[in-house]
Structures are given as structure tokens and as C-alpha cells.
Amino acid sequence: MKITDGVLRCFRVARTHRKNEEKVNCVDYSPNGENVITSSDDDRILLYDMRDGKCKSNLFSKKYGVDLIRYTHGDTNTVIYSSNKLDDTIRYLSLTDNKYIRYFPGHTKRVTALSMSPVENTFISGSLDKTIRIWDLHCQNSQGLINPLGTPLCSFDPDGLIFAAGVDSKTVKLYDFRAFDKVQLSPLRVFCLCSHAFFPKALNEILNYLKIFPLKGPFACFETRFNRVCDWTGLKFSSDGKQILISTNKGIIGVLNAFNGSVLHTFSGYNNSKGISLEACFTPDSQFVMIGSEDGRVHVWSTESGMKVAVLDGKHPGPISALQFNPRFMTFVSACSNTTFWLPCVDDL
Numbered sequence: 001m002k003i004t005d006g007v008l009r010c011f012r013v014a015r016t017h018r019k020n021e022e023k024v025n026c027v028d029y030s031p032n033g034e035n036v037i038t039s040s041d042d043d044r045i046l047l048y049d050m051r052d053g054k055c056k057s058n059l060f061s062k063k064y065g066v067d068l069i070r071y072t073h074g075d076t077n078t079v080i081y082s083s084n085k086l087d088d089t090i091r092y093l094s095l096t097d098n099k100y101i102r103y104f105p106g107h108t109k110r111v112t113a114l115s116m117s118p119v120e121n122t123f124i125s126g127s128l129d130k131t132i133r134i135w136d137l138h139c140q141n142s143q144g145l146i147n148p149l150g151t152p153l154c155s156f157d158p159d160g161l162i163f164a165a166g167v168d169s170k171t172v173k174l175y176d177f178r179a180f181d182k183v184q185l186s187p188l189r190v191f192c193l194c195s196h197a198f199f200p201k202a203l204n205e206i207l208n209y210l211k212i213f214p215l216k217g218p219f220a221c222f223e224t225r226f227n228r229v230c231d232w233t234g235l236k237f238s239s240d241g242k243q244i245l246i247s248t249n250k251g252i253i254g255v256l257n258a259f260n261g262s263v264l265h266t267f268s269g270y271n272n273s274k275g276i277s278l279e280a281c282f283t284p285d286s287q288f289v290m291i292g293s294e295d296g297r298v299h300v301w302s303t304e305s306g307m308k309v310a311v312l313d314g315k316h317p318g319p320i321s322a323l324q325f326n327p328r329f330m331t332f333v334s335a336c337s338n339t340t341f342w343l344p345c346v347d348d349l
Contacts, residue, residue, distance in 0.1 A: 001330050001344070003283050005309040008300050010348040011332070013314050015053045017339045019046060024322050024335035025084075026069050026279075030076040033328030037095075038339055039066040039081060046339070047095060050329065053341055059098050064091065068114040072137060073121050080104075080123060080137075082111035090114070090125060092137060104135050106142045113153045113235070117177075119160035126152040132165055134177075148173060148218075153235040157258070164244055164258075165218070169232040170225060172244065172261055173218035222261025226254055233277040238286035239327075243303060245289060247280040253291055255303055265306045267291070270299045272319075279323045281332075292320020292334055314340045 001007065022041035029036050029050075038046045043065050047057035065085030072078045077096050083089060088111055090104040104125075113126035121137040132154050134144030146152075150168035156177075157163065165173045226248070234247035237258065244256040251272040255265040271294035272278055280291035288309070290300050296316030301308050314320075318336035325332040334340050 003285050003287060003330070005302065007330075007344050008283075008288060008312075009310045010344045010346075011310075011312055011342045012345045012348075013340055014331070014343040015341045016314075017046075017048070017055060018337075019055060019058070020044060020337045020339070023318070023337055024339060025067050027322040027324045027333050027335055027339070028070050028079075029324055029326050029328075029333075030071050031074060031327070032076065033326045035071075035076055036324070036326075036333055037069055037071065037079060038322070038335060039069040040337075041065075041084075043085075045069065045079075045081070045093075048339070048341075050326065050331065050341075057095060059093075059095070061091075064089075068111060070114050070116045070123070072123075073116055073118065080114065080116070082114055082125070084110065088127065088129075090135070102137070102140055104140055104142070106133055107131070112151070113155065115155045115163065117156055117160045118158055124154050124156065124163055126154040126165065146175070153232060155235050155237055157237045157241050158239050159241060164235060164237065166232050166235040166246060169230065169248075170223060172222045172224055172235075172246075172256065174220040175218050179219075220261070222256070224254070224256060224261060224263065226252055226263075226266055228252055231275075234279060236281065238282045238303075239284055240286045243282070243286060245280055245282060247278065247291065249275045249277055253280045253289065255289060265289075265301070265303065267299075267301045267306075267308070269308065270297070271295045274319075276319055276321070278320060281324055283325050284327050290323060290325065290332070292316075292323045292336075294319045296320060296336065298323065298334055312342070314342070316340065 020040045024038050024040045026039045036048045043062045045059040049056045064083040067082045067084040069081040088107040092102040107127040109128035111127050116123045126132050132146040133142040148165050148167045153166040230248035230250035236245045244258045246254040252268045298312040300310040316336045320334050322335040
């Protein structure tokens with residue numbers, strides 16, 4: 001079934017789960033589309049099976065809390081997630097036995113963005129400490145460090161070759177992910193560096209040994225302003241890599257040309273008077289943009305015409321904080337404190 005205006009208008013609530021006591025922070029589909037995972041302010045990690053729409057696992061992160069959560073590359077049994085309690089370490093969790101595989105310390109303030117590479121076991125994170133870090137799942141130390149000169153959001157493109165950074169809610173910077181070199185030092189060289197660590201000139205080599213590799217600067221930089229003052233809260237590429245979606249804490253979202261940074265569309269007309277973070281997403285064919293609203297409805301626009309094509313009411317009791325379209329199947333999920341799964345009603349087509 002092809003995604004069209006008519007199909008989107010026919011989506012109806014298939015099932016609603018009321019297992020969370022507080023706001024759902026994030027949802028993420030597994031790469032094969034068969035599972036979806038949620039994180040919430042009540043420290044829960046819930047795993048749903050999309051084949052029957054049932055919750056099959058209920059995990060807790062009481063000590064650390066759980067904010068952003070992502071499936072790892074090609075693996076439906078492990079996730080990475082950022083914390084909203086105790087510290088700002090990112091954690092690598094096995095869903096099968098609820099045990100941590102690895103910790104990723106480094107950020108000193110809240111993590112605001114987490115993006116898994118679509119092609120390999122690396123991921124990037126952005127933080128209020130004004131850095132972007134590159135990580136490898138097999139090593140606890142960051143593999144790259146960027147200082148984008150502001151508070152960043154960040155996301156990989158669908159090919160995993162570049163990533164974008166939205167900086168200080170006004171600039172989009174594009175980086176070539178391949179433009180850094182992992183320098184390996186011999187044990188003898190490491191000993192010499194550690195023995196002379198008090199010399200300032202040894203600092204860069206010591207950082208290299210710790211696997212913190214400064215990257216080259218961006219290969220493109222776009223200044224982007226919308227027609228109202230707002231803070232950017234999310235940044236995503238479309239699945240064809242041609243567009244970048246910027247969500248904000250006001251009643252406006254923007255779609256940019258990923259090659260030159262020009263504003264293709266700005267979408268408004270949905271409620272966000274409280275200035276909260278509402279997640280927006282593309283449909284898998286890149287032809288539509290969806291966002292939840294403060295009044296619990298889902299708004300949909302065409303990226304081709306710029307026109308609003310649907311408003312869907314899922315009877316959410318609160319603002320829709322998380323929203324994702326399934327990458328493989330004709331379904332999407334929206335969440336406030338409730339988590340709702342949607343399917344098209346064939347009888348309405």
C-alpha cells in the first residue's frame with residue numbers, strides 16, 4: 001500500500017496502552033519494524049511487539065532515569081539510552097537479560113540528541129555541554145569530539161556518510177563522518193606520554209590515546225531563521241537524504257533543503273502554547289511530515305505541496321511528546337503518557 005493523502009486520512013487508533021504514569025520521552029522502532037521501544041519520565045523502558053500490538057517487556061531504570069533511547073544498528077535486542085538522573089552517561093543495555101553491556105561517560109550536561117548510524121556500530125550524541133561526541137559500541141571512550149560553538153542537536157543522514165548539527169537554534173552544519181582518523185599509539189609511546197603528561201605539548205597525543213579525536217570542521221554551514229522566535233528541539237533527515245526536518249518548542253516546524261539549507265516549507269497551525277518539545281517525523285517515503293500537538297492530535301502535511309492533508313484525533317489526554325512512523329509497515333505510534341498505535345482503516349479507502 002502506497003502512502004497517500006487519502007491513506008493518511010484513514011488512519012485510526014488500533015490500540016492504546018496506558019502503562020506509563022508519566023510522560024513518554026521517546027519512541028524508536030527496531031530496524032526491521034517488528035518492535036518499538038519507549039522511554040518515559042517514570043523510569044520505564046517498555047518493549048512492544050508490532051505483530052500483535054502487545055507489550056512484551058517492562059524494564060526499569062530507577063537509578064539513572066531514561067530519556068532518549070535508540071535501537072542499535074541491526075540488533076533488536078540491544079539499545080542505547082541517555083539518562084535524566086544522577087549523571088549524563090549514555091548506557092548500552094541488553095533487552096534480553098536487562099544487563100548493561102557498556103557505559104559511555106564524557107558528557108557533563110544533559111544529552112539532547114542521540115543518533116545511531118544506519119550502517120555500522122557507531123553513534124553520535126549532542127549535549128547541553130556544547131559538544132558532539134562520536135562513539136563506537138565496542139569502546140567506552142568517545143572516538144571523536146566536536147565543539148560546534150553552541151548547543152547542538154545532531155543526526156546521521158540515511159547513508160551514514162554525513163551528519164548534521166543544528167547549533168543554537170539558528171545554524172545547520174554538515175560534517176563528513178569519514179573526515180577523521182583514529183590514531184593508534186604503541187604501548188611504548190603511551191608509556192612515554194604518560195611519563196611526561198605534565199608537559200602541555202603532550203596533551204593532544206594523550207587525548208588521541210584516550211580515543212578522543214578532534215574532527216575537521218563542517219563542509220557546509222547554513223544560517224536558518226524561521227518567522228518567529230523559537231528553540232529547536234529536534235533535527236532529522238528524510239529517508240531519501242534530500243530534506244532536513246527541524247522541530248521547535250513553538251507552533252512551527254521547518255523543512256530544509258539538505259544540500260543548500262534553503263527553507264522549503266514551514267508548517268504551523270497546531271497547538272503548542274506551553275513551549276514544550278513535540279516530536280515531528282517524516283513518513284518513510286519522505287512525502288509527508290507529521291507532528292503531534294498540545295491538544296493530543298496528529299497533524300500531517302505534504303512535503304511536495306506544503307499543504308496540510310490530515311488531522312488525526314487519537315484522544316490523547318496530554319500533549320503528544322513522541323511520534324514515529326514505522327520504517328517497514330503501514331503503522332505509526334504516538335505517545336503522551338499513553339502509547340497509541342495507528343493503522344489505516346481499509347473500509348474508509
